[in-house]
Amino acid sequence: MVFLDINGLSVKYSSSSGPVYAVDDVDIHLEDGESLGIAGESACGKSTLGLSIIRMLSGGSAQGKILFEGDSLLDLSESDFNTKYRWKKISMIFQGAMNALDPVFTIKEQFLEILNQHDFDGNFNRLILDAMNSVSLDENVLKKYPHELSGGMKQRVVIAMALLLKPKFVIADEPTTALDVLIQAQIINLLKTLKKGGMSFLLITHDLAVLSEIADKIGIMYGGQIVEFGSSEEIYKNPKHPYTKGLLESIPRLHGTNPKYIKGTPPSLLDAPTQCRFIERCPLAIEKCKELPPKLKTKTGYVRCWLYEEE
């Protein structure tokens, strides 16, 4: 059954320099139980995509359709979305959230604050302990202040907070960034366990290697667009877009060839897209790339690249 179906999603921010086209005409399709990975360079719109699903864009407006289990999220009133969806069915682990834990409150007080904000009137302790258990944190941690915890523990607390109301879909924005590699592996294993328990993730990262562990489908973002979308297997084994290929070639490996880097810089999102977003950096660019490529169907998704236009 279709779980998340996004069609033509675009997000525009207003800024002092003019509109920022942060997300442009994105389509995403997930079946029940599938998790999605979004990868791409800094400032390509990854967080904005996640924030638009949980309707927490600040200063931005979203257009298009987001169907979650058949409900059109962008058409719901704010109070309906809050009552039925936000944190309850869809939650988010925000980028850098572990550094935003309040230093003057214990972890338990911070959990209680979240439950109060959601007018929760059931068994507080049971819910908090369930969330702590699901991230393998000891009950003693609840009495501590954030400065008494290691980075890995703080990140687990932040994940537990997102899991508090037992959502089905969790948007995790760079949950392993700024953690050492061993802790990164622990957090990835934790997400894998939660996934086995029936949770779906939208995992946002700039690191394609991290996605291989969790994602069933992958969207490669560049300049506000998903330039390639498909099953993980297809993206890793048979990448099509020159940008996807460049990203995969830039992953450092223990043996074999040295990583390659994509020369140049991403486009400004202040300009609305009128041609291929990757044209300036693409080694395979042709004259046609001066026109905006459509989403061309692939085996498991689509690619926005004229090289795959059928004759």
Ligand SMILES: Nc1ncnc2c1ncn2[C@@H]1O[C@H](COP(=O)(O)OP(=O)(O)OP(=O)(O)O)[C@@H](O)[C@H]1O
């Ligand atoms: N509230 C905002 N107002 C105006 N512009 C914004 C706002 N939030 C993000 N942007 C702009 O939108 C673009 C996309 O930002 P976004 O944070 O979604 O990218 P990202 O891929 O998540 O980046 P990173 O990997 O660095 O977190 C950037 O150009 C950013 O400056």
